[in-house]
Amino acid sequence: MKVEFTKMHGCGNDYVYVDCTKEELPEMGKISEYVSRRRFSIGSDGLICICKSDVADFKMRMFNQDQSEGKMCGNGIRCVAKYVYDKGLTDKTTIAIETLAGIKIIDVTVEEGKVVEAKVDMGKPIFRCPQIPMISDHYIFVDQGLVLSDNYGEEKVVFNGTAISMGNPHFVTFVEDVDALNLEELGPQFEHHPLFPEGVNTEFVQVIDKNTVKFRVWERGSGETFACGTGACAVAVASIMLGNAGKKGQPLTVICKGGTLQITHEKNDHVMMQGPAETVCDGTIEIPEEVIK
Secondary structure (H helix, E strand, O other): OEEEEEEEEEOOEEEEEEEEOOOOOOOHHHHHHHHHOOOOOOOOOEEEEEEOOOOOOEEEEEEEOOOOEEOOOHHHHHHHHHHHHHOOOOOOOEEEEEEOOEEEEEEEEEEOOEEEEEEEEOOOOEOEHHHOOOOOOOOEOOOEEEEOOOOOOOOOOEEEEEEEEOOOEEEEEEOOOHHHOOHHHHHHHHHOOOOOOOOOEEEEEEEEEOOEEEEEEEEOOOEEEOOOHHHHHHHHHHHHHOOOOOOOOOEEEEEEOOEEEEEEEOOOOOEEEEEEOEEEEEEEEEOOHHHOO
16 A cells, blocks of 8 residues: 655654545554564654544644554654644645644745744643652652652652643653763653553653753653653643743743753643644555555
C-alpha cells in the first residue's frame, strides 16, 4: 500500500503526517511503528493522521512509536494547523481541531502564504490524581516524593515532583543539571511506575532564571524526544505554582532540546502555547502488506 506523507516537526518533535480526510488508514498504530523507525524508515516520534470531524474543523489522531494512541500532542497539533492551511484544506487562521483530549483552538501566523507559527489554547491543567490518572492517597500530588524501584542503583531513589494532566499525564520534577541525567536509565522507571496506570510523560526541569526554564522529556511510548508541547505546558504550570519561575498571565520561556516555546498560564487558568511549526519534506512510502494485516 502506497501512502503519501509529509514529515513535519515542532521544535524537533517530529511526526509523519497523513491526510486521512478522504480515506482513513488501516492499522494506524502498526503503520506508526513502521514509519517511525529511524535509519530503517522515514524516522519520527510517531504518526499523526488528519481526519474528518463532526464537531470541529478537523480531527487529529496521533500514534507513538510503540503503536499506542496518544490523547494529545502540543507540537503535533501546531503542525496539523500548518498542514491543513498550507495544503489548502482550509483558509481559516483560527482552526478548531478535535483530539482525544477535547477540541483545541489554534491561531496561526501566516507569512508569504505559509504558516510559520501557531498559538494553541491547551485548556486547563488537571491536578486531581484520579483524573490524571495517578494512584495516590493524595487529592493532588504537588511537590511530593516519588520513589523509584530498586533497580536504579543499589538503593531506592526519591524524586520530588508534581503530577499534572494536560490531556495526557505528566510528572514534572526539578533538578540542578538536566544535561547530567541519564534519561535512558531514568525515563523508563518513571514511564512504567506503578502509580501511573496509563504510564506517564516525565519532564526534568532546570531553572535558568526567573523567566526561563529548560527541560528534557521522556515520553511514554517514544522515549526521549526533542520537545513535548503538553510537557512544556506542564513545566510552566508547575514552575509558576511552586514559585520557581514565571508568573500567571505572563509568558514563560521554556527551552527544550529542539527549540523554544512561549507558555502562558493565563489568569483564567487556560494554558496558551506558542511556537514554530515546520515542514521537512513530502514523499510517498510503500507499506508492506504484512504490516497492516
